[in-house]
Amino acid sequence: MLLGDEAVALGALHAGVSAAYAYPGTPSTEILEYLIPRAEAEGITAHWCANEKTAYEQALGVAMMGRRALVAMKHVGLNVAMDPFVNSALVGLGAGLVVAVADDPGMHSSQNEQDSRLLADFARVPCLEPADQQQAYDMTREAFDLSERFGLPVMVRLVTRLCHSRAVVTPGPARAQNPLAKTEAPQDWILLPGNARRLWRRLLDRLPEVREWAESSSHNGFTPGDEEAPFTVVTSGIARHYVSAEAAEAKVRLPHLHLGAYPPPEELLAAAAADGRPLLVVEEGYPYLERILRGVLPSAREVRGRESGALPLDGELTPDTVRAALGLPARPHLAPSDLPLPGRPPQLCRGCPHADSFEAVREALAGFSEWVVTSDIGCYTLGALPPHSAIESCVCMGASVGMAKGAADAGLRPALAVIGDSTFLHSGVTPLMDAVAAGTPMTLLILDNGTVAMTGLQPTVLPGSRLEPLLLGLGVESEHLHVVEAAPRQSAELAALLRRELDHPGPSVIVVARECVELAKVGRRKAKAT
Numbered sequence: 002m003l004l005g006d007e008a009v010a011l012g013a014l015h016a017g018v019s020a021a022y023a024y025p026g027t028p029s030t031e032i033l034e035y036l037i038p039r040a041e042a043e044g045i046t047a048h049w050c051a052n053e054k055t056a057y058e059q060a061l062g063v064a065m066m067g068r069r070a071l072v073a074m075k076h077v078g079l080n081v082a083m084d085p086f087v088n089s090a091l092v093g094l095g096a097g098l099v100v101a102v103a104d105d106p107g108m109h110s111s112q113n114e115q116d117s118r119l120l121a122d123f124a125r126v127p128c129l130e131p132a133d134q135q136q137a138y139d140m141t142r143e144a145f146d147l148s149e150r151f152g153l154p155v156m157v158r159l160v161t162r163l164c165h166s167r168a169v170v171t172p173g174p175a176r177a178q179n180p181l182a183k184t185e186a187p188q189d190w191i192l193l194p195g196n197a198r199r200l201w202r203r204l205l206d207r208l209p210e211v212r213e214w215a216e217s218s219s220h221n222g223f224t225p226g227d228e229e230a231p232f233t234v235v236t237s238g239i240a241r242h243y244v245s246a247e248a249a250e251a252k253v254r255l256p257h258l259h260l261g262a263y264p265p266p267e268e269l270l271a272a273a274a275a276d277g278r279p280l281l282v283v284e285e286g287y288p289y290l291e292r293i294l295r296g297v298l299p300s301a302r303e304v305r306g307r308e309s310g311a312l313p314l315d316g317e318l319t320p321d322t323v324r325a326a327l328g329l330p331a332r333p334h335l336a337p338s339d340l341p342l343p344g345r346p347p348q349l350c351r352g353c354p355h356a357d358s359f360e361a362v363r364e365a366l367a368g369f370s371e372w373v374v375t376s377d378i379g380c381y382t383l384g385a386l387p388p389h390s391a392i393e394s395c396v397c398m399g400a401s402v403g404m405a406k407g408a409a410d411a412g413l414r415p416a417l418a419v420i421g422d423s424t425f426l427h428s429g430v431t432p433l434m435d436a437v438a439a440g441t442p443m444t445l446l447i448l449d450n451g452t453v454a455m456t457g458l459q460p461t462v463l464p465g466s467r468l469e470p471l472l473l474g475l476g477v478e479s480e481h482l483h484v485v486e487a488a489p490r491q492s493a494e495l496a497a498l499l500r501r502e503l504d505h506p507g508p509s510v511i512v513v514a515r516e517c518v519e520l521a522k523v524g525r526r527k528a529k530a531t
């Protein structure tokens with residue numbers, strides 16, 4: 002019984018993967034969580050990285066050496082890794098490189114609902130989209146073979162429901178790892194314009210073969226329906242199960258085209274639509290196939306889906322929305338809003354060190370008439386909610402630092418950025434370099450809880466003790482760099498320190514350190530067990 006994420010991990014292991022890299026991010030985290038404890042016994046490398054871009058680049062280096070590599074990330078992590086992802090489609094991969102990307106429709110733990118299928122299309126690489134855990138295993142294995150066949154990275158696109166639900170998976174035989182064999186085509190790895198033009202052309206020349214593969218892939222298939230069926234259903238990935246579960250109640254058997262392999266097989270789509278029936282496209286994420294089918298020029302063909310309003314444009318598919326789109330009557334139900342439940346917003350754990358820091362922030366700012374507090378992604382984002390109400394932004398990893406600099410450049414004083422230790426190491430270091438180089442009057446508060454708490458207590462890539470030398474190395478002046486403990490009894494002192502640094506006409510950094518209480522609990526449990 003494997004989670005979808007675990008099925009991807011096992012599929013990679015059985016495909017002979019030599020190395021796997023990731024930055025923790027819901028809902029993809031369990032891929033590396035599965036591989037890391039098994040790495041030593043399996044003779045592979047598997048570890049967390051500073052961010053998705055560094056993870057991707059390490060996987061690329063492994064593939065350049067002729068060995069198979071997996072890199073895993075959540076959908077917004079792919080934005081961070083886009084530079085190596087897109088450019089790695091040009092180089093001549095020596096071995097399979099698979100990027101497992103977990104999208105989060107419904108935004109259970111994300112800032113947006115972006116659909117990674119479009120980014121595979123953008124990079125012009127093949128994409129496999131499993132419908133269930135068995136396919137997550139099988140497709141991951143296949144993705145490595147495909148990557149070596151086409152010399153391209155291959156995406157395996159997952160969604161939250163698949164990543165985080167379990168099903169029986171029947172594994173196949175394990176394949177041995179590739180031997181170390183450095184790619185012997187150095188010019189293919191040097192994307193200077195002269196080479197890059199040739200390699201871009203080569204990528205374009207490969208596309209017909211990739212399209213041909215998608216047209217004949219066993220993951221894409223059409224099942225005819227009854228003559229009197231009022232429309233044809235087109236599904237992709239996990240949407241197949243929503244449709245088959247509900248369509249069993251339909252009076253007629255609907256013609257059904259299912260896709261799990263991209264680029265979209267245009268001939269197959271056209272063949273499925275040849276009988277002239279309207280099309281209903283049920284897909285998780287963007288109306289990607291729906292838009293392709295509808296096109297932009299006027300057409301007599303009716304194409305229904307998320308964009309047409311047959312299904313909601315946002316959020317996850319649900320049995321209820323799919324039923325409605327299929328024309329089935331709603332099941333009797335009690336609307337959630339009819340239940341007299343109190344609101345239960347998420348909260349910081351009792352005793353969380355961030356709560357003391359937010360109290361100090363509020364106290365420090367009380368003496369100013371206006372201010373801005375930019376923040377970032379982690380448990381501390383809950384500082385936006387009562388009772389803390391201490392932060393004003395959370396956009397993307399590391400944005401707090403650059404945004405505080407921008408606010409200071411715009412003329413606002415004081416500008417405070419609040420970021421966690423792991424997020425700072427992920428993407429906060431580089432904007433801080435900008436602030437130091439420009440001498441920007443802003444203060445950065447790094448909340449060092451010693452872990453990546455929100456995704457399940459993964460280790461930060463550098464221990465807290467390395468932050469101070471790192472910050473000094475970036476050029477933060479020692480008299481405006483402070484490392485203090487986050488403790489309720491020291492909240493007033495932290496507020497006074499913050500006030501002083503917010504008045505400083507240059508960049509300053511305060512690292513507030515105290516272990517996450519959940520991490521401390523794990524430590525105590527481990528100590529008890531030994």
Ligand code: SF4
Binds near residue numbers: 348349454518519
């Ligand atoms: S998991 Fe740790 S950092 Fe997150 S809210 Fe709880 S105590 Fe705070």
